[in-house]
Amino acid sequence: MKFIKLKTVVFYVFSLVFIYSCSNNNELITEEEARVNPISIQGSISSDVRHYDNQGPHDHNHSTERSTGFTETFETGSKSSYAGASVNLSSGSWYLDDALIGSLSNDRKFGSYSSRIRNTGYAIMQFNMDNGATSVSVRHAKYGSDGSSSWRLIASFDNGASWYYVGETVNTTSTTLNTVTFEVNETRAVRYGVYKTSGGSNRINIDNIEITTSSGGGSGTAAQDSNLTFGNPSDAGTSNSNNxxxxxxxxxxxxxxxxxxxxxxxxxxxxxxxxxxxxxxxxxxxxxxxxxxxxxxxxxxxxxxxxxxxxxxxxxxxxxxxxxxxxxxxxxxxxxxxxxxxxxxxxxxxxxxxxxxxxxxxxxxxxxxxxxxxxxxxxxxxxxxxxxxxxxxxxxxxxxxxxxxxxxxxxxxxxxxxxxxxxxxxxxxxxxxxxxxxxxxxxxxxxxxxxxxxxxxxxxxxxxxxxxxxxx
Known part of the structure; x- marks a missing residue:
């Protein structure tokens, strides 16, 4: 059984749990299908990552609940160490463990910064989407010349006490930022995160995490979406003064x-x-x-x-x-x-x-x-x-x-x-x-x-x- 340490928790609860995973029509799967190893996530009172067939990440802070969607670009805030710590970003407070915010030429990114995750690290929100979420889009790529890795979207519905897998495993095999979108259609208060599940010391870059909500982005409802959804037309960065x-x-x-x-x-x-x-x-x-x-x-x-x-x-x-x-x-x-x-x-x-x-x-x-x-x-x-x-x-x-x-x-x-x-x-x-x-x-x-x-x-x-x- 494998545990991931969370360094900011008040206390840890370790237990093997058997839960049910819901498909899109809310049918239950068997306990054997649902059984996974519990994972301890920092910033939570307790945390078991379990399988749940609905996607998205967010870690909760009751003082910073959100009801509208956002795109987290990692362009604000600073974290140069892989050690677990909170960082204030444009969308709110996130907790990054075995992860940092990178700006090197080998970091794949829109703009100047992106998150970089190694081993079995993660980036989780420390605030809830209090009206749920409709979709979660994540841009991902391999860092530098590193090998391929895999990751999962995780979600918590109890203010970070327990975490669930959402959607399928995503394999990161390219140095080009590709977009994966999870249609979560979640109505409960929820927070989301990205958890690296394989690839060892190979690093991945995660950028432009976009979350839409039913109150500000549900189907048929006007939303404030990303201003860079379809790409960076000139691959602009910070190394060229004319781009x-x-x-x-x-x-x-x-x-x-x-x-x-x-x-x-x-x-x-x-x-x-x-x-x-x-x-x-x-x-x-x-x-x-x-x-x-x-x-x-x-x-x-x-x-x-x-x-x-x-x-x-x-x-x-x-x-x-x-x-x-x-x-x-x-x-x-x-x-x-x-x-x-x-x-x-x-x-x-x-x-x-x-x-x-x-x-x-x-x-x-x-x-x-x-x-x-x-x-x-x-x-x-x-x-x-x-x-x-x-x-x-x-x-x-x-x-x-x-x-x-x-x-x-x-x-x-x-x-x-x-x-x-x-x-x-x-x-x-x-x-x-x-x-x-x-x-x-x-x-x-x-x-x-x-x-x-x-x-x-x-x-x-x-x-x-x-x-x-x-x-x-």
Whole structure:
């Protein structure tokens, strides 16, 4: 019988238990099928990992219950040792044992950080999803040149006292981050975790754990999903100043220090992201950039003849004042011709918000390309004495799905995708639909892979098509 020590527990209860595992139709399995070795999990009063056919991880802290879903990117918080310890992350407190948060080149990650687990370590939540969970998605890959390993999703329904296996064993055999989604449809208060079950000292990276909830992500219900569900288009990280990854709760982006603008911005849009907060009009320098980077200010645009053009729109983030203010960081801004910004581009933004009011959710990636545009003062390639490049065009790609969960697996060859590339000039058409193109054309223009997490067959069909839905 094997036990895993948990170092923060008040006391341990070790017992071999016989439980039942429920299938999707709640049929019981035999005691022999249900019997497993108990595993002691840190941060719990007692902990037996048992087999349960419903998935997800979360460790509970009564003071930090959650009722809405989230994506844990491991971009906040710090843990450099494998020794068991709690760490405060953007979603709440987690406990990592035989696991750390890594930022090395061998760590497979979206952005700058991911969790790294070895031996039979784990990462568990120390808070509950108090209204349950609908789905859990986990990105996983092998660390460096390590061999393959296996892991399980585990869940606790009693504040971390007992833990259950959820779903099937996942084998990690690739150095590319792949996504596995567990449809849990759990209505009880629950917390989830990832527990490495085989592979010995081989290490695995776990990143972007996304949990959707029935109150904020159930089927047919608007949710705040990950802003990077379909991949990192340019493999942005922190080693390249012209492809520098930044992540906020309200969007993710790749910043180009040479251009002084984002390369691209990615965000999710549904009615869960919109509300009554007013436009703050609070353009501000982004001091989260490294100190040796160019950090644009609003005054750098004064008198340029170009608008301070949002990539992720202010009106897409009105569920709170803080969210709206986040869109005014200058890393989300680029010099935009007024006729582009205020007419065709604004019309497309309004159209996107019409789509979500009709019961859809959107995954949007948008950015800039080329250099040289025409503003109020005529043509210019740069502003602010060359510090900020004026784009030749603004592009946007929009994937449209009805509200629901498990978005990656719901995408089919019939899914609607809108792609536009709008010249950054005065006097252009006021109708955004006249600038529709294919995703393939945008990828050829930029060199990005915009939907890398979709199967190749579906991706090829979607990206070659030009949207032709009539626009009123």
């Amino acid at each position: 520098y990854f930044l992540s906020r709760d309200d969007y993710t982006l790749s910043y180009n220090n040479s251009r002084g603008t984002p390369n691209w911005v990615s965000w999710h849009l549904s009615t869960a992201w919109t509300g009554d907060s007013p436009r703050c009009n609070c353009f501000r320098q982004d001091t989260s950039l490294p100190s040796n980077f160019f950090r644009a200010t609003t005054s750098d645009y004064t008198g340029s003849g170009f608008d301070r053009g949002h990539i992720c729109p202010s009106a897409d983030r009105t569920y709170s004042d803080a969210a709206n203010a986040n869109t005014f960081f200058m890393t989300n801004i680029a010099p935009q011709a007024p006729d582009n910004n205020q007419r065709s581009w604004a019309s497309l933004e309004n159209y996107c918000r019409e789509l979500i009011r009709e019961g859809n959710e959107l995954h949007i990636i948008s950015g800039v390309a080329g250099s040289g545009g025409t503003g109020r003062n005529g043509f210019s390639s740069t502003i602010d004495n060359g510090n900020i490049t004026v784009p030749d065009s603004f592009w946007k790609v929009i994937l449209v799905l009805p509200n629901g969960t498990n978005d990656i697996n719901r995408v089919s060859t019939s899914t609607r995708v809108i792609a536009v590339n709008i010249p950054n000039d005065q006097g252009i058409s006021t109708s955004w639909s006249s600038f529709r193109t294919s995703v393939d054309a945008i990828e050829n223009l930029t060199g990005y892979d915009l939907f890398e997490n979709i199967s190749n067959t579906v991706e090829a069909a979607l990206e070659s098509r030009v949207d032709d839905v009539p626009i009123n």
